[in-house]
Amino acid sequence: xxxxxxxxxxxxxxxxxxxxxxxxxxxxxxxxxxxxxxxxxxxxxxxxxxxxxxxxxxxxxxxxxxxxxxxxxxxxxxxxxxxxxxxxxxxxxxxxxxxxxxxxxxxxxxxxxxxxxxxxxxxxxxxxxxxxxxxxxxxxxxxxxxxxxxxxxxxxxxxxxxxxxxxxxxxxxxxxxxxxxxxxxxxxxxxxxxxxxxxxxxxxxxxxxxxxxxxxxxxxxxxxxxxxxxxxxxxxxxxxxxxxxxxxxxxxxxxxxxxxxxxxxxxxxxxxxxx
Amino acid sequence: xxxxxxxxxxxxxxxxxxxxxxxxxxxxxxxxxxxxxxxxxxxxxxxxxxxxxxxxxxxxxxxxxxxxxxxxxxxxxxxxxxxxxxxxxxxxxxxxxxxxxxxxxxxxxxxxxxxxxxxxxxxxxxxxxxxxxxxxxxxxxxxxxxxxxxxxxxxxxxxxxxxxxxxxxxxx
Numbered sequence: 001x002x003x004x005x006x007x008x009x010x011x012x013x014x015x016x017x018x019x020x021x022x023x024x025x026x027x028x029x030x031x032x033x034x035x036x037x038x039x040x041x042x043x044x045x046x047x048x049x050x051x052x053x054x055x056x057x058x059x060x061x062x063x064x065x066x067x068x069x070x071x072x073x074x075x076x077x078x079x080x081x082x083x084x085x086x087x088x089x090x091x092x093x094x095x096x097x098x099x100x101x102x103x104x105x106x107x108x109x110x111x112x113x114x115x116x117x118x119x120x121x122x123x124x125x126x127x128x129x130x131x132x133x134x135x136x137x138x139x140x141x142x143x144x145x146x147x148x149x150x151x152x153x154x155x156x157x158x159x160x161x162x163x164x165x166x167x168x169x170x171x172x173x174x175x176x177x178x179x180x181x182x183x184x185x186x187x188x189x190x191x192x193x194x195x196x197x198x199x200x201x202x203x204x205x206x207x208x209x210x211x212x213x214x215x216x217x218x219x220x221x222x223x224x225x226x227x228x229x230x231x232x233x234x235x236x237x238x239x240x241x242x243x244x245x246x247x248x249x250x251x252x253x254x255x256x257x258x259x260x261x262x263x264x265x266x267x268x269x270x271x272x273x274x275x
Numbered sequence: 276x277x278x279x280x281x282x283x284x285x286x287x288x289x290x291x292x293x294x295x296x297x298x299x300x301x302x303x304x305x306x307x308x309x310x311x312x313x314x315x316x317x318x319x320x321x322x323x324x325x326x327x328x329x330x331x332x333x334x335x336x337x338x339x340x341x342x343x344x345x346x347x348x349x350x351x352x353x354x355x356x357x358x359x360x361x362x363x364x365x366x367x368x369x370x371x372x373x374x375x376x377x378x379x380x381x382x383x384x385x386x387x388x389x390x391x392x393x394x395x396x397x398x399x400x401x402x403x404x405x406x407x408x409x410x411x412x413x414x415x416x417x418x419x420x421x422x423x424x425x426x427x428x429x430x431x432x433x434x435x436x437x438x439x440x441x442x443x444x445x446x447x
Contacts (some may be wrong), residue, residue: 001315006291008276008339031340038335039317050292053340077428081329105405106382108317108327110338 002042010053017054017168018143024050025165031055032077034206035104035112037226054168063089066240068221071137072096072174077182080109092272095186099130115169118154121161121207128155128208129200136174140167148173155207185263187223189271192237194218199231199260205240213238223268223274232261277360277394280341280386283351292337298322300338301348307391309349309378320406324348330383332405349378360423360430361385370419379406384420385428393424 009269011017021028029048033056036254040046054060054076061077072093074083083089084100087273103109103117103126117127118138130136131151138149140163147167154162188196197218200210214235221227241252279288289304301307301324313321317335324333325347351358361384364370364443371377380403384447387394387402394402399420400413408416 002296002299003294005292005294005337008337010339010342034337035317035335035338038296042296051337055340104317105321106322106402107330107332107405110326111329150359155422200331 001042002039003038004047005167006041006048007228008053009035009050010056012056012167012173014054014057014060014141014170017057018051018141018166019267020245021144021166021168024052028165028167030058030119032113032116033079033111034116035096035108036116036122037262048111057169059168061258066173070176072176074114074172074174075171076168077113078115080104080112080114080117081106083114084109086173088173093134093174095130095133096174099126102126113269115172116267118172119163119169121155121157123158123205123207125208126202130170130208132208134174134200135186135196136172138169139171140164142167146170152210158206159166160207185260185267187218187264187267187271189268193220194268199213199263201235201239201256201260203241204256209238209240210259211235211238218264228261228264228268231264232257234261250264276339277337280343281345283347284404287382291338293337294351295338295339297324297336297341297346298332301333301346304338307348307350311378313375318407319376320379320383320403321376323406324344325382325386328386328389330379330386330405332436342353349380349386352381359385360421360426361388363426364419364421364423365416366439368422370412370415370417370418372408372412376406376410377409380408384416384423388422388424388427392427394420398422 011020027049027081029037029051031053033050056155062075063082064073067071078206080100082104083096083248090097101153117125118131136151138151138154140147140149156162186198187194197215199214201209201211214231217234218231236253236257239253239256241249243249276291277290278397279286288303289300297310298310301310310324312334313319313323315334320335322332323330327345354363361381365381373425383406385405391398396417399417
C-alpha cells in the first residue's frame with residue numbers, strides 16, 4: 001500500500017519543529033516512530049500535506065527521574081522497548097514495564113513510542129489506560145510555551161485528543177507512588193487504607209476511560225475482598241462497550257469486572273510489600 | 276528527495292518520494308528482493324530488516340526516516356559463500372518449508388543472538404513473536420536458532436574475537 005503523497009520535514013531541533021507546526025497547523029502531522037501513523041497513511045485514513053518527523057530532535061528520548069517531586073519524565077522519543085528494558089522503571093513503576101511488554105510485538109516496540117501511541121488515541125490502545133491509572137500529566141509544547149494536560153482531560157474521543165495543531169507532546173510525567181501497580185490499576189496505601197488509586201479501562205468505549213466511581217468507592221477504605229469486588233462492579237458499570245464480533249457488551253463488562261478485581265488485588269499486594 | 280542509507284555495509288543513495296516505504300525502496304530501487312512484502316500491515320514480519328542491529332518491520336517505515344542509518348537485509352547475512360551461523364542453523368534443522376517468512380525469521384534470530392547469545396526456548400519464542408510462519412514450522416525455527424547459538428558458542432570458544440560463521444552445508 002502506498003500512502004497519498006505528502007511533504008516531509010525532519011527538523012533538527014524542537015524550535016524548528018514548533019515553527020513548522022505553527023506555519024502549517026492542521027495540515028501537518030507529527031511522527032515519532034511512525035508505528036501508528038504510517039498504517040493510517042497507508043490506508044489513507046490520514047492524508048496530511050506534511051509529515052514532521054521529530055525523530056532527529058536530540059534529548060527527547062530520555063526516561064528520567066525528576067527528584068523534585070518524584071515523577072518519571074518519559075520523553076517523546078522513548079520507545080516501548082526502552083520502557084520495557086528500563087531497570088529503574090521496573091522497580092519504581094512496574095506497571096509501565098509490564099504494559100510495554102504487551103504492546104504490539106517486539107519489532108514494533110523497537111520503533112513505536114509511548115507518546116506517539118497516546119497522541120494517536122486509539123481507544124483500544126493500552127498506554128491510554130496506563131496514563132489514566134497513573135494520573136499522569138501530559139506536557140504539550142508550542143511556540144507559546146508549555147502547558148500541562150491531565151491524562152483525564154487529554155482523551156476526548158476516538159483518535160481525538162486535547163492537543164492543538166501547533167503543539168508537540170514533549171514528555172509524559174508519571175507520578176511515582178510509594179506503593180505500586182498492577183494491570184492498568186495504580187494504588188497507594190496509607191495506614192492500610194487506600195490513599196490514592198487510579199483505574200484505566202481499554203477498548204470498552206470511544207476513548208480510554210477513567211473508572212472514577214470505582215476510584216471514589218475505594219478512596220479511604222481498607223481494601224478488603226468485599227470493597228474490591230464492589231469497586232470492580234462499579235468499574236464495569238462505567239465501561240461503555242459495544243456488541244461486536246469480539247463479544248457482546250455484557251460479556252465485555254464482565255471482563256472489565258474480573259480484570260479490575262485482579263488488577264486491584266495485584267496492586268494492593270504490591271503496595272503492601274512496598275511499605 | 277535524496278536518501279542515503281548504509282545497506283549491508285555499502286552506502287546506497289536513492290531519489291524517492293517521502294511516501295515510499297522502506298520495503299519498496301529495498302525491493303524496487305535497490306533490487307534487494309530477499310526482503311519480502313507480506314501482510315503490508317506490520318503484522319506478519321516477513322519484511323523484517325535490522326536497523327542499527329535491531330529488527331523492525333520495513334513495511335511500516337519510510338525510506339526517508341532511515342536517512343543515515345545502517346540496515347542489514349537477508350542478503351547481508353552470508354559472507355560470500357559462507358553462511359552465517361543462523362542461516363546454517365536453518366539449513367541444518369530444516370527451519371523452513373515454503374521459505375516466505377525465512378528472511379525475517381533469520382534476521383530476528385540474528386539480532387536476538389547478538390543481544391542474548393544463549394537464549395532459552397521461551398526467549399526465542401518471545402523474540403520471534405512478531406514474525407509469523409504460515410506453514411506453522413515454529414518447532415524447527417526454534418531449533419534452528421538454538422543450533423546457531425551452539426555453533427556461535429563453539430566458534431567463540433575456538434577463536435575468541437572472530438565472528439561465528441560456518442561453511443555452506445557445514446556439518447555434513
